[in-house]
Amino acid sequence: MALVKTEPYESNFKLLEDKILERAAEIMQQRYMRRGAIHSPSTATDFLKAKLGAYEREVFAVLYLDSQNRVIEYEELFFGTINSASVYPREVIKSVLNRNAASIIIAHNHPSGDPTPSQADKLITNKLEKALSLIDVPVLDHIVIGESCVSFAHEGLLNIEIVN
Numbered sequence: 001m002a003l004v005k006t007e008p009y010e011s012n013f014k015l016l017e018d019k020i021l022e023r024a025a026e027i028m029q030q031r032y033m034r035r036g037a038i039h040s041p042s043t044a045t046d047f048l049k050a051k052l053g054a055y056e057r058e059v060f061a062v063l064y065l066d067s068q069n070r071v072i073e074y075e076e077l078f079f080g081t082i083n084s085a086s087v088y089p090r091e092v093i094k095s096v097l098n099r100n101a102a103s104i105i106i107a108h109n110h111p112s113g114d115p116t117p118s119q120a121d122k123l124i125t126n127k128l129e130k131a132l133s134l135i136d137v138p139v140l141d142h143i144v145i146g147e148s149c150v151s152f153a154h155e156g157l158l159n160i161e162i163v164n
Contacts, residue, residue, distance in 0.1 A: 038069045044105050044141060045149045047074075052109040052145045058085035060108040062092065064101035065140070072099050082111050087124050089131040096137050104132070107143040115146030117157065125152060126159055 038044045044063065051074065052059055058080035064072040075095060078085045085108060096104060106128065108121075117125075125142045132139055142152040152158050 038063065038065060038071065038105065038140070044107075045143055045145075045151060048105075048107040048143050049145050049149055051076075052107060055109050056111050057082055058108055058111065060085045060087050060106070062095060063105040063107070064096065064099040065103045065105065067102040069103070069140075072101055084120070087128075089124075089128055092128055093131060093135065096132065097135070101137060103138045103140050105141045105143065106139060107141075107145060109145040113147040115144040115148055115150040117142075117144050117150055117152065117155075122157065125157070129159055 038047075048061065048063070052061060059076050060078040060080070061074065061076045063074050066072055077091065077095060078087050080086060092104075092106075106125070110116075121142070121144060125139065129139045139158065140153065141158070144150045144152075
């Protein structure tokens with residue numbers, strides 16, 4: 001006799017998976033908040049993929065870092081639709097100043113699974129880099145999360161030089 005999956009079973013299994021992923025993301029965040037410094041795009045990518053990878057709509061997030069690249073806080077700042085999210089530089093600047101961040105890493109997910117940065121992704125990154133440069137806060141990276149991840153820093157897509 002073959003086991004037949006029913007709709008409620010699949011739904012319950014998905015809920016369980018989501019809870020496990022949420023808990024894993026919480027554990028990763030606690031580790032980074034306690035002792036972790038972000039030293040490479042891959043370190044940030046691992047953390048952000050756990051946080052943003054399961055969303056079914058676009059979510060734009062910020063990792064606020066201190067002068068030693070330690071995570072001060074992670075915040076999901078803007079929520080959108082299945083293929084876009086409006087990002088407001090003024091709100092990003094306010095949140096950076098409120099946390100006294102020395103630098104930031106921005107990230108968002110592509111629910112389609114294709115992490116290829118869009119023209120809009122490139123434009124908002126450039127806009128944020130310029131705005132934040134006025135208050136001496138560099139954007140260290142913009143990471144797009146999909147089935148895989150794209151790091152603007154790794155791909156040479158950031159426009160402002162970062163001095164360590």
